[in-house]
């Protein structure tokens with residue numbers, strides 16, 4: 001019972017109404033998703049493709065550049081049939097080619113997020129978010145979009161994969177908490 005009371009005073013949203021969708025190749029964005037989930041509860045969902053990207057980094061960069069150019073939306077394996085049961089949808093993604101990754105474009109195009117609160121979060125290699133948050137706004141015209149969260153993740157190009165671990169994960173946890181309080185997801 002004590003736990004229940006604590007849970008109620010901590011989060012401002014019913015966890016049953018929270019969906020956390022994320023795309024992550026080297027688990028940095030997943031690390032942030034895990035932290036958010038720790039505070040908010042809710043359902044976690046990793047975006048999976050019908051045809052996964054290559055293992056090879058350069059091949060992936062090239063494929064993504066081409067998809068960005070042509071506007072190709074890669075088909076997803078992930079499907080959500082009960083979108084109506086969620087009020088708050090966290091959407092997490094790395095920056096890819098200074099854009100929103102094509103699979104997240106697929107996800108946002110395929111689902112009706114009207115009337116929902118969309119909470120974007122991102123990791124990148126230090127070059128920033130590019131146009132990704134703008135694209136989220138454009139693809140969710142009838143949603144309320146909160147202030148987003150972004151932090152530095154890995155640098156796969158240089159062989160740095162999961163960077164959000166140890167001390168860095170602790171620091172990220174404090175930053176995420178502050179942000180969740182600011183956007184009134186936590187009390």
Ligand SMILES: Cc1cc2nc3c(=O)[nH]c(=O)nc-3n(C[C@H](O)[C@H](O)[C@H](O)COP(=O)(O)O)c2cc1C
Pocket residue numbers: 023024025026027028029030057060061064093094095096097098099123124125126127128152153154155156161162
């Ligand atoms: C195909 C591809 C393109 C990328 N493009 C960028 C970029 O334009 N800017 C940037 O800062 N980081 C870029 N990165 C690095 C990732 O954003 C960064 O490593 C991120 O933390 C990875 O998240 P993940 O571990 O969840 O996959 C790119 C990574 C990949 C695989």
